[in-house]
Amino acid sequence: MSEQLKVSLQDLLSASKNMKGQGRRSEAAELLIQAIEQNKTQRGALPRGVYGELCILFYELGRYEEALRWSGEGLAKLKKDFALTNMRGVLFRRLGRYEEALTCFREAGKLDPKSVMPLANAGNVYLDLQDGPRAVEVFTRVVRMMPKSSEYQRQLGTAYFHSGDFERARRFFDVARQLAPNEPLPWISVANALEELNQFEAALATLDQALERIGPNEDLLTSKLAAFRRNGRFDEAIAWLQQLVAATPGSALLHFQLGRTLARFDRPKANEYFARALALAPDDTDILTEYAESLDRTRGPEEPKNIAQAYELALRRLTLGGNLLPDARTLRNIVIRSADYAGAERVGTLEELGAYWARTNQEAALHHLMGQVETPEQRRKLVGWHRIWGQSVEKRAAQTPLQLPPAVIGRAKIRVGLMSSDLRHHPVAYFAAPLIAGYDRSRFEFYCFSWCTHPPDPIQQRLSEFADVFRVHPKISDRDAAQLIANDSLDVLFELGGSTDMNKIRTMAWRPAPRQASWLGYPHSAGLGTIDKILTDPFITPTDPALLIEKPFELAHSWVSFEQPGFGGMPDIDPRTPEEREGRITFGTMNNPYKYNPACIETWAAILREVPGSRFLFVRPEGAVPSFRANVERLFAMHGVEPDRINYIPVRGAHLQHYNAIDVALDTFPQTGGTTTCETLWMGVPVISLVGEAFFERLSYSNLNNAGLGDLCVNSREAYVAKAAEIARNTAWRTELRRTMRERLKSHPLGRPDIFVNDFQQAVLRWMEEPRP
Numbered sequence: 001m002s003e004q005l006k007v008s009l010q011d012l013l014s015a016s017k018n019m020k021g022q023g024r025r026s027e028a029a030e031l032l033i034q035a036i037e038q039n040k041t042q043r044g045a046l047p048r049g050v051y052g053e054l055c056i057l058f059y060e061l062g063r064y065e066e067a068l069r070w071s072g073e074g075l076a077k078l079k080k081d082f083a084l085t086n087m088r089g090v091l092f093r094r095l096g097r098y099e100e101a102l103t104c105f106r107e108a109g110k111l112d113p114k115s116v117m118p119l120a121n122a123g124n125v126y127l128d129l130q131d132g133p134r135a136v137e138v139f140t141r142v143v144r145m146m147p148k149s150s151e152y153q154r155q156l157g158t159a160y161f162h163s164g165d166f167e168r169a170r171r172f173f174d175v176a177r178q179l180a181p182n183e184p185l186p187w188i189s190v191a192n193a194l195e196e197l198n199q200f201e202a203a204l205a206t207l208d209q210a211l212e213r214i215g216p217n218e219d220l221l222t223s224k225l226a227a228f229r230r231n232g233r234f235d236e237a238i239a240w241l242q243q244l245v246a247a248t249p250g251s252a253l254l255h256f257q258l259g260r261t262l263a264r265f266d267r268p269k270a271n272e273y274f275a276r277a278l279a280l281a282p283d284d285t286d287i288l289t290e291y292a293e294s295l296d297r298t299r300g301p302e303e304p305k306n307i308a309q310a311y312e313l314a315l316r317r318l319t320l321g322g323n324l325l326p327d328a329r330t331l332r333n334i335v336i337r338s339a340d341y342a343g344a345e346r347v348g349t350l351e352e353l354g355a356y357w358a359r360t361n362q363e364a365a366l367h368h369l370m371g372q373v374e375t376p377e378q379r380r381k382l383v384g385w386h387r388i389w390g391q392s393v394e395k396r397a398a399q400t401p402l403q404l405p406p407a408v409i410g411r412a413k414i415r416v417g418l419m420s421s422d423l424r425h426h427p428v429a430y431f432a433a434p435l436i437a438g439y440d441r442s443r444f445e446f447y448c449f450s451w452c453t454h455p456p457d458p459i460q461q462r463l464s465e466f467a468d469v470f471r472v473h474p475k476i477s478d479r480d481a482a483q484l485i486a487n488d489s490l491d492v493l494f495e496l497g498g499s500t501d502m503n504k505i506r507t508m509a510w511r512p513a514p515r516q517a518s519w520l521g522y523p524h525s526a527g528l529g530t531i532d533k534i535l536t537d538p539f540i541t542p543t544d545p546a547l548l549i550e551k552p553f554e555l556a557h558s559w560v561s562f563e564q565p566g567f568g569g570m571p572d573i574d575p576r577t578p579e580e581r582e583g584r585i586t587f588g589t590m591n592n593p594y595k596y597n598p599a600c601i602e603t604w605a606a607i608l609r610e611v612p613g614s615r616f617l618f619v620r621p622e623g624a625v626p627s628f629r630a631n632v633e634r635l636f637a638m639h640g641v642e643p644d645r646i647n648y649i650p651v652r653g654a655h656l657q658h659y660n661a662i663d664v665a666l667d668t669f670p671q672t673g674g675t676t677t678c679e680t681l682w683m684g685v686p687v688i689s690l691v692g693e694a695f696f697e698r699l700s701y702s703n704l705n706n707a708g709l710g711d712l713c714v715n716s717r718e719a720y721v722a723k724a725a726e727i728a729r730n731t732a733w734r735t736e737l738r739r740t741m742r743e744r745l746k747s748h749p750l751g752r753p754d755i756f757v758n759d760f761q762q763a764v765l766r767w768m769e770e771p772r773p
Contacts, residue, residue: 009035013047020057029057052083055091062322064094082111086118094323096356098125116145116152123155129359130392132163150180154189161189164399166196184214188223198400198479200231216244218253225257229264232453232475237261252280256287259294264453267298271306288317289327296334304624304650311338311627318346325356329365336368337593337622339601339631350378358385361392363527364499370524370696371595371671379694380546383525387549390509390527397509400479402486414768415445417485417513420496420521421452421503423470424460425567427675428496428520431560433459434753437466440761445469447488451476452502459567474502482510491515492764495531498522514772517553520560523674523696525549532773535559536695539702543693555763557749558706561756565678571657573684573738577731578663585728586647588617588662590655591676593628595668598635603717604666605639610725615645616666619658623648659683663734664727669720672700681707681745684738688724689713706750 012035019028032054039046051074058067071088075081089104102125108118123138139156146152157172170193177186187210194203207224214220221244228237241258248254259273274291281287292313295306314334317327324331328347335343347353350372357365366385373379418436422428439446445468450460453474464470473484481504485493493513497503498521508516511530518526519535525548533553540559541552564570578586587607608614616636622628633643649658656679659665665680667673667689673680677700680687689700691713701713712727714720727734737744745751 009038009042009046012038013050016053025057025061029054029061032057048078048081049083051078052081052087055084055087059087059091059094064091064323067091068095080111082108082115085111086121089118089121093121093125093128096325096352098129101125116142119145120152120155123159127155127158127162130162130361132159132161132165132395135159136163148179150176150183150186153179154186157189157193161193161196164395166193166399169193170197182214184210184217184219184223187214188219191223191227195227195230196396196400198477200227203227221253222257225261229261231477234261234264250280252277252284252287255280256284256290260290263290263294263297267294268300270294271298283320285317285320285322285327288313288320289330292317292334293330296330296337299652303621303652307337307622307625308627310334311340311625315343318343324348325352328353329357329362329368333368333594336596338625338627339593339596339635340627341598351381354381354385358388359392361389363389363505367499367522367524368594370694371668372597373670373694374599376693379692382694383547383549386525386527387529388527390529390549393506393509393527394529397479397482397506400510402479402483402510402512404486405489408489411491413443413445414764415447415489415491416764417447417449417488417490417493418467418496419449419485419493419504419507421450422497422500422521423448423450423463424452424454424457426459427565429459429463430562430565430567430675431520432496433463434561434563435757435760436463438753438757441468444761444764447471447490449473449481449485451481451504478504478506479510482507482512485512486510491768492517494519494535495526496520498526515767518550519553523671523699525695533767534695537702537706539705540695540698542695542698547694553763553767555756555759557755557759559702560674560678561706561750561753562678563751563753565675565682566656570682571660573741574660575735575739577734577738578661579731580735585611585614585663586617586661587611587614587664587666587724587728588619589666589668590619590659590680591668591673593620593622595671595673599717600668601632601635602639603669603720605636605641606717606721607666607724608636608641608645609639610721611728614728615647616641617647617649617658617662619649619651619655619662621650621652624650656683659685664688664724666724667700670694670697672697674699674703677703678750681709681741681750684741686712686727686734686737688720688727690717690720691715703750706748707745708748 012031016028016031019031032050036050051070055067055071068091071084071091074084078084085104086108089101089108092101092104102122105118105122119138120142123135123142126135126138136159139152139159142152143156153172154176157169160172161169170190173186173189173193177190180186187206191203191206194206204227207220210220225237238261241254241261245254245258255273255277259270259277262270271294274294277287278291292310296310298306311334314331317331324347332344332347350369354369369382373382418432420428423432436446447469448467450472451474490513492515494517495505495508496519499505500521505526508528508531516531517533517535518531525534527549531550534548534550536552536554537557537559541554542548604616608616633646636646637643659680662685665685665687667687669690670692672689677687687700689704689712691698691701704710704712714723749755
C-alpha cells in the first residue's frame with residue numbers, strides 16, 4: 001500500500017473519532033464503513049478494533065441489525081475475537097434473540113475465562129426472561145468474582161426479586177447502596193423491594209432520602225412518580241410535579257411526567273403538557289410514544305383530529321428506529337387503528353411481540369394479537385404467552401400470602417363474588433345486571449367488588465342496591481384487594497374485567513376465594529393457574545381443550561343474556577331496509593379496527609364484487625380520519641372495489657341508530673364481535689360470522705345460535721362470501737327480521753335472562769359439589 005493510501009485510511013479513522021467526540025455517531029459510523037470498504041480493495045492491515053468500534057456506534061444509535069451484520073463480518077475475519085463475540089451476544093439480547101445471545105456469551109467466556117463480562121451479560125439475559133433462579137446462580141458467581149461491585153450486587157438482588165424473594169433482594173440492594181451511595185439505581189431497587197413487601201411509606205422515604213442526597217435525578221424522579229401512581233396517590237404526584245415544573249419550566253422531563261400523571265384524569269390537559277415536552281425534546285422517543293398514545297385515547301368532538309395526530313407521531317417514532325419493542329404495544333395499536341398493516345409489520349411480528357409482552361408482563365397487549373392470528377400454531381402460542389405471564393404473577397404473589405379467615409362450614413347461602421371495575425355504564429354491566437338483579441336470594445348472596453376510580457354513576461348505584469354487598473375501593477393495591485375479598489369468605493369468585501383499565505386480574509393470583517372463574521371481560525384464558533374455570537356455553541367452548549388454560553364452566557344454553565344491550569332508551573328499527581330506501585345493498589361493520597386485518601378486508605371486498613352495486617359502511621370515529629380512509633380504500637382497491645363504494649359515518653357513542661343504514665353486518669375474524677353482535681341483532685340486522693376454533697373466534701357463534709340464527713355462521717371464507725351474498729338477495733327475509741327480531745329474541749336464550757340466571761345458579765351448585773381446587 002502506498003504512503004498516500006495509508007494516510008487516507010488513517011484520516012478516515014481519525015475523522016471518525018472526531019465525529020464521535022462531537023456526538024455525531026451516524027457520521028462517525030459512515031466514515032468507519034468507508035475505511036473498512038477501502039481496506040478491502042487495498043488488502044492492508046486494518047486496526048483490530050475497527051469492527052468493534054463500528055458495532056458500538058450502531059448499538060448506541062439503536063441500529064442493532066446493522067451492528068449485528070458488521071459484527072458477523074468482523075468475526076469472519078477475526079476468528080475468536082473476544083470483544084466482537086461478546087458484543088454480538090449483546091446485540092442478540094437487544095433484539096430479543098435470547099438463545100443466540102447466550103450462545104455468544106458462552107463462547108466469549110471460553111475465549112477469556114477470567115473476564116466477568118460474558119457471565120454478567122448472560123445473567124442479564126436471564127433477568128430479561130425474568131428467570132430468577134438461573135439469574136441468581138449466575139450473579140452469585142459474578143459477585144464472588146467482584147464483591148465490591150455495586151452494580152453486580154444490585155443485579156443479584158434483582159435476580160432474587162424475580163425469584164419472588166423480596167426480603168433477600170432488599171438485602172443485596174442495601175449492599176449495593178452502601179457501595180455506591182451516590183448512584184440512583186440501588187436506592188430505586190431498595191424502594192421497589194420495600195413496595196413489594198407492602199411497605200410503601202418506607203419505599204417513599206427511601207426515594208426522598210435519595211433525592212436529598214443525589215439531587216433531582218431523572219431516574220429517581222420517575223421512580224417516585226411511578227410509586228405514587230401505582231398506589232393511587234395521584235393528587236400528591238400532581239401537586240409535587242406542578243411545583244417542580246414551576247421551578248424548572250424548561251425541563252422536558254417534568255412536563256412529560258406531568259402529562260403522564262394527568263392522562264388518567266384529564267387527557268386534554270395532559271396533551272398540553274406532552275406537547276410542551278415534545279417541543280423541548282423533539283426526538284425523545286418516550287415523549288413521542290406517550291403523547292401519541294394519549295392523543296389516541298382522547299375522546300370528545302376532536303377525536304378524529306386526535307387520532308390523525310397520534311398516527312403522525314407514531315410514524316415519526318417508527319422513522320426514528322432503534323429498539324421498537326418497548327413502544328410496540330402503543331405504536332402497533334395506533335397504526336392498526338388507521339388500517340396501516342405495513343406499519344404494524346415494521347413494529348414486529350406476532351411471534352416477536354407475543355413473546356416479548358409475555359416476558360415483560362404486558363398481558364393487556366396480548367389481547368390485540370387475537371385479531372391477527374392466522375394459524376393453529378399461533379393460536380396455541382397465544383395460550384402459551386398468557387401462561388408465561390400468569391406463572392410470573394403467581395410466583396410473585398406466593399411471596400406475600402393472604403391471611404385467610406377460617407373456613408365457614410354449614411352456611412345457609414352460597415356466597416358468590418363478582419369482581420369488576422366495569423359494574424357501571426359499561427357493556428360488562430349490560431350482561432351482569434340481569435344476574436345481579438335476578439339471583440335467588442334464598443340460596444345465594446352476591447358480593448360485588450369494584451376498583452373504579454370514576455365517580456359512581458346511576459347504573460353502579462342501581463347495581464349496588466341489588467347486591468348484598470357492593471364494595472368500591474379505587475385506591476388499593478392488588479394484594480390488598482385480594483385480602484379485602486378474602487375477608488368476606490366467598491365460596492366462588494368470578495372475575496369480569498380481564499386486563500382492561502382499572503381492573504385487577506392479578507388479584508386472582510393470591511386466590512382470595514377457594515373457587516375462581518373468569519367471565520365476560522376477556523375473550524381468552526387470562527393465564528393464571530389460580531383461575532380454575534372460565535364461563536362458557538356449548539357453542540363458545542373451544543373445540544380443543546388445549547386452547548384454554550382453565551376448565552370450562554359451561555352453562556346449558558348461553559354464556560350471556562340481555563333484555564336489551566344497554567341502559568336507557570334504544571332507537572327504533574326503521575321497518576324499511578336500506579336497500580328499499582336507497583336502491584342498493586349496504587354491508588357494514590361497527591366493530592373496533594383492532595379486529596380488522598388484511599384477510600378481513602379482502603373478504604369484504606370479495607362480497608362487494610359478488611353483489612353488484614353494493615356499498616360497505618364503516619360506523620366508527622375513525623371514519624373522519626384521512627389516514628384510515630386512505631388506507632382502507634387502498635386495500636379495497638387492491639381487490640377490485642372502487643373507493644366510491646366505501647362509506648363512513650364517523651360517530652362514537654350514539655351509533656345504534658345507524659344500524660338502520662346497514663342491510664347485512666359483516667363480522668370481523670378471527671376475533672369476532674361480542675357486544676357488537678348483540679347490538680346488531682337488537683337492531684334487526686343479520687350478522688354473517690366466520691367461526692374458528694378458539695374462544696375469541698366463537699363469541700358471535702354463541703350469540704347467533706342463542707338467537708335462533710345459527711345458519712348465519714360459516715366455517716370458511718368462501719362460505720362467508722356466499723352466505724353474505726345469499727342474505728343480500730333475500731330481501732323479504734331481511735325485512736321480516738327487522739320487524740320481528742326483538743320479539744324473536746324473547747323466545748331464545750340470548751334474550752331470556754331468566755334462563756341464564758337459572759343456568760348460572762345450577763352450574764354454581766354443581767361446582768360446589770366438586771372437591772375444592
